[in-house]
Amino acid sequence: EIVLTQSPATLSLSPGERATLSCRASQSVSGYLAWYQQKPGQAPRLLIYDASNRATDIPARFSGSGSGTDFSLTISSLEPEDFGVYYCQQRRNWPSYTFGQGTKLEIK
């Protein structure tokens, strides 16, 4: 099973700052990595699929990069609505998937 490890566990930043979230895979997942945002009481929202492709209606301030085992999600300038928990997910062995444990992005 491919294990995804996200870091940091918690990230405290202010609106307007740049956020960089990391996801590391226990073995190569090629470019088959997605990122999701979840707010309390809500379903997860797809942000990025296949490492760098923004999903429909996702603002340009969200970008994804990486390949193999190391990936990043960057939010160029934080908006108040961007705070929440972010998960990475891999589909290297599709049709099965695994998720990372999440990074909580909180207001400083």
Add this chain to the structure above:
Amino acid sequence: QLVESGGDLVQPGGSLRLSCAASGFTFNNYWMTWVRQAPGKGLEWVANIDQDGNEKDYVDSVKGRFSISRDNVKKSLYLQMNSLRAEDTAVYYCAREMAVAGGSYNYYGMDVRGQGTTVTVSS
């Protein structure tokens, strides 16, 4: 849009059937998935099914207990859960994923559109 239903409080060892009604897209062109989230925990992929209902896959922890199915006429996805355990307590979400058309596979991410349905396994 995806609307989940069927969640309830059930005793350990019991059974439950979840449903997911789809609208706004061509249901029979997509693989469909169930994802769950235990209270205070992260996301876990549970099972998925191909566009025709022939190919299915499950996370190891539910194999032999859960069964995924679909009805393309009713545009609905189902999850039959048997031999339920306390660790199955979670919010269950359905999602569309791999698009299949004319033998071509196209992936645009796992799109979780519903609000989920809550399953609680407790005596």
